[in-house]
Structures are given as structure tokens and as C-alpha cells.
Amino acid sequence: MPDSLLDIVAKAHALMDYEDEDPFGGYAYLRSRGVTDEQIRTFTLGLGPKAVSMPPDTDDGARFNKQYRGTLNGNVVLPLYNSSGTLRGIETRLWEERKYSQYYLDGWKEDAVFLGLPHALASIWETGTVFLVEGAFDYFPVQRVFPNTLCPLTAKLTDTQTRFLHRYARNVVFLFDRDAKGIGYSTRVMEQYNHTGTDRFLVHQLAYPAKDPGALYEAWGPDRFSSYLRRQADGLNLYL
Numbered sequence: 001m002p003d004s005l006l007d008i009v010a011k012a013h014a015l016m017d018y019e020d021e022d023p024f025g026g027y028a029y030l031r032s033r034g035v036t037d038e039q040i041r042t043f044t045l046g047l048g049p050k051a052v053s054m055p056p057d058t059d060d061g062a063r064f065n066k067q068y069r070g071t072l073n074g075n076v077v078l079p080l081y082n083s084s085g086t087l088r089g090i091e092t093r094l095w096e097e098r099k100y101s102q103y104y105l106d107g108w109k110e111d112a113v114f115l116g117l118p119h120a121l122a123s124i125w126e127t128g129t130v131f132l133v134e135g136a137f138d139y140f141p142v143q144r145v146f147p148n149t150l151c152p153l154t155a156k157l158t159d160t161q162t163r164f165l166h167r168y169a170r171n172v173v174f175l176f177d178r179d180a181k182g183i184g185y186s187t188r189v190m191e192q193y194n195h196t197g198t199d200r201f202l203v204h205q206l207a208y209p210a211k212d213p214g215a216l217y218e219a220w221g222p223d224r225f226s227s228y229l230r231r232q233a234d235g236l237n238l239y240l
Helices: 005-014 026-032 037-042 059-068 121-127 136-145 159-168 180-193 213-220 222-234
Strands: 075-081 087-094 099-104 129-133 171-175 202-205
Touching: 005 075, 005 087, 026 075, 037 136, 059 099, 121 129, 121 159, 129 136, 136 213, 136 222, 171 180, 180 202, 213 222
Parallel strands: 129 171, 171 202
Antiparallel strands: 075 087, 087 099
8 A cells, every 4th residue: 555755754764673783784874874873763764665655646656656666675764854843855875875866745845844854943943053064974973963953965055945044043054065066055155145234144164174074974983073063163153
């Protein structure tokens, strides 16, 4: 019987085996990319079912079935929510080939959808600051340092994501990839918003010596990684 996307996420999460010792399995893959057991539970990450489909008589279901061809086997599943906690899409990672795909329900661009919502909202309200990372496996190590971290899963923001930041944030700190695309986009946003008389958020870039935060975490480990990011953030004077 076809499932809703919410059913698929629940089934994938139920397949997660925290005692799986297979070094080439999905659980080992997540742990190797800097994801903790607590984050797997908190963000309901899962392992894709071997047989899966959505109702074919809907636009959402037809697109899902065409994209995944009846299986999510070999994929880790990362659910994506809006700020009210409504599931709006998933990112899937075929871990043996390091390939990823994203699937969104119709109308998702009408919401502010990030990896990390709504779990970051309390910290964002408290601090008035949002840290932005580009990719899923940059997100998890940074989120443990800064709970007010969000991930758009690409090197740009939609209009609705930007409006969300206008509403919730005084400061937006980019930790996008240190390549031309990531640096170029965050620099353009800085030039757009950081000028005298702006009544919107201020934009900052947090520099780091790696191609992306995930690579820095893998090179340095959790203690040095977190200490470095906190020192760099302190230098931005975000909370004055």
C-alpha cells in the first residue's frame, strides 16, 4: 500500500539500528560523517526502506515514484520541515556512492524550509542570530556548537527563507563552502544588507581553513573544531 511522505520518514527512522557493526552500513556512514546518536533521534534520520511508494494518483506521489523508482534501499533519509514542524521534503544520500537527491512536496517554496527547523527556533529567538551552512554533513557538527544553525542544502536562499531570516534574526552568519559559489553568494548578501540605515539583519562570514565545515570537523575532531568556531564567532561581536 502506498505511504505518505510522513509514513516513509517514520519507517526509515524505525529501520535505524544503533548496534549495527557493519562498517559499510548506513549507521556507520552517518557516524563517520559527524552525526551522533542523539542527532539521529532528534532529527528522525533513517535508513531507506527496500520497497517504497507514494499514492500514484497525486502530483506529489507521481513525482516521488518517478524519482525513486520504488526503493530507497541504500539511502539515508533526512527529513526537512518548515518552522511549524510540518514535513515538506527529504534529502536522501546513497551512502556507498556518496550521491544525494532531494525531494520536496508541492508548494514547499511557499514555506521557509531548512534542515534544522523547527529544532533551532528556541535558540534563534534567544540569540537573534542564525548560522547558515550549505550541506547536510556540514550541518550536524556545527549544530552541536551552535544550536541556532540552519541548512538550506544549497548555496543560496529562496525568497521565503530570506523572509524568515528577516523576521527572526538580527545577525546571519554564513559558513557556506569556501569555494567560488559559496563565498560569492554570501559576499553578495553582505553587500546587499550591510549598509547604513538598514532595518534588516546584518550579515557576517565566519572563515575557516577547509573547503567546508564537515571537512574541518573530520580533520580536527570535535574539541578543536568547536573551540575554533566559538572563538571565531566571539570575534564577530554578534550579541552586542
